[in-house]
Amino acid sequence: MTDQNNSNPKPKIPLKLKYVKLGYHYLISNAIYLILIPLSIMISSAPLQTLITNKNLEIVWNIMKLNYMAVVSCLALLIILGTVYFMNRPKPVYLVDFACCKPDSARKVTKMTCMERIVLYGTFTQQNIEFQRKIFERSGVGDATYLPESVIQVPPNPTISEARKEAENVMYASIDEVLGKTGVSTKEIGVLIVNCSLFNPLPSLSAMIVNRYKLRGNIITYNLGGMGCSAGLISMDLARDLLQVHPNSYALVVSMESITQNWYCGNNRSMLIPNCLFRMGGAAILLSNKCRDRNRSKYCLMHVVRTHKGADDKSYRCAYQQEDEDGYRGVTLSKDLMAVAGEALKTNITTLGPLVLPISEQLLFLATLVAKKIFRFHKIKPYIPDFKLAFEHFCIHAGGRAVLEELEKNLELPPLLMEPSRMTLYRFGNTSSSSLWYELAYLEAKGRIKKGDRIWQIGFGSGFKCNSAVWRSLHRVDPCKEKNPWVDEIHEFPVHVPQVATNIMPTIGS
Template identity: 40%
Template structure:
């Protein structure tokens, strides 16, 4: 009888403990294989001779014989209020004065410059061979080519034949986070993988040369850029990683006609192709943002903040609906309880201001997006990585910090995610030659000073710009 307890432990407890240990080990292994890390990323910076200075922008406008005086004034107001400076980059074909008749060569060479620069630098710096890439996800929204741009990259870098390839088009400025989500889902089912995310846009075939104000605006905002991102789910490399994906949320309002029609690639009445932005865009973006925020907030904020906000909203609504009225200003959730840094899409000054107001962010929070818009413009889906690179260049990102990314895109879509910084980051990257000049206190550009003298008596077809 004295040996029974020991025998009982051996026969019953040990097998149960072993089974539990095995299950926990399996679950832990499965969780680790689902991790999604960024090892490194490389933003593209064209050569200085591709900068769209005020003078050269004036030359481009002057070449457009379809513009009248009112269109000139509209462009002036748009450029002055855009938040864009004089060092953003344009496609080569506008420097060759061929924006009215871009060729396929202009389109492919614009992207080849990016592929040859950023992908090469990224792989060389990380020590990863092109043949080691298991997954390739490419997003270039306004270009559908045959073969695809993903096939073009595979050919240029001689990647292996069993690589898993995803070529995304039509996803708009939010395509980067869609690509991240594609890679995240692949990592959940396949362990020990390298993934290469390539994010850019093709401006050459979409530069608008007409006089429709809703389509002219795109020329004022969109600029050449791109980013290559190396990702992995190898747990053995987590100590080398820069960021770890915590959660991601995607919202799509394509079923709503107003949302679907607010951002379109289309032709104007004269058949000139361009990108149309409707006046309802701010309203549509707000609706998408609200729905996306409802989903992501519960994943990234502590329960105490969610409860505080819920109680504050209940009290506010009760007072508002009571016979007394009032209730004060609408409560705002405190994102700082779960987020340290905000990586906002540089869709324009109004977009940055709107998100800042909605989330009650400070100028320090908005600085990376504002400075990126000024220095690089709206580079579409790749803009988030330029903002992230600014934070890194300013040595803001410390181990354990949480970075919130949010982007908007045609469709209409709003996508967001939360990253955790896994190592102290301080690579100046694409900002290396100018990071010390930022932040700028005055973001005003010289367009008003240069061209603000144009008046109603000027003949838009004959007047000359001031020297």
């Protein structure tokens, strides 16, 4: 997960070639209009009397009278099929609003504070103290992230009661805010889904919410655990399926992670990296399938595509929770993580591409595939579709600087489209599955969400999984009317995050 300077910068597309490709895209995308407009002109230039005459109408009427039963049967069949289609088509799922937790300022920590605690714990060797210092410098995480009190205190206090306290603070703050923003009563919520990978108490987190907000007795609840940082999009998929079969319902989705019991105090280097990246945070999202909510909702869910590579042993073990030889519990990140993530992304976008890419990009992809596979032109590189033609905004899981740089290179994204992910990592750290919502909140606070904009959320998680969700904006989001964790400080962003931060943190001795 550490980052290295890119000594081979990506070659820029020549300006003429760029405009040729742009012209090709517009030509293919608007081909139907280019064909229909001349055809319409030709038809309209012919005398109307030659097309519609009493004699022609009389011939048509006579044919219909002779085939009266056939005509009636066809009309009845069309009405029946139309009724069945409209009754059984998938119901649109709307995102009414969402809220991200901004923890109390007392939980705010700098990298220096983290290093001081690491030294005071007394469990790390000098070499691993220095290793964590270097990771902090290269992580892309800033000096205003949040950690629970149980981690900040010395020694740390990783008890179940402290973990519950952390979960309550994050969940209740985000739920209170989203209910306040939407005005929805707790009795109207029919579906509740909570995802938290590393903390699964008894009673469950979903039961804690039901008890706190006195939700109704027939509410459908799910508690997803152990599914990693992409669990938030899995929750979206589950909520969408449930809203298809439960009419006139609201679904509340809560995405979070718990730090308290998973701060690693041992000396296995592959388990030390999460200490430098993961931070406190969470989000609550309110979904609806009610037609009357369309006008006040922010987004409509278009697609969810899920990819699971768990059948491969290398993928399965690349993010693995376990105890080390001294009994300290943590999450091991394999050196194969980036390669596994790349393969999972490739599989995911292969499925997603035909659903979202314009026909011009699909034709180019098909042409290179045919040339390579059928005509054996092995020197031709596989064509990477331009997803910037399909989406206006990208929310890529802020897993770490290395993850973001790899996706930036593979998807050929400019800095502006990577900005929400980089700034979320810098300001809030890796908040696991909820990071995608901090990124969307950043776009809203910047005033970049316009009506009809398409947003692509990409999440990666243990297992190994890559999941995508596509949203379409239903109206412009006015940043002046928004309440989210960025609004009070959005004028300070974006900030420059150097490749390697120098002199921001001195070496601390043990």
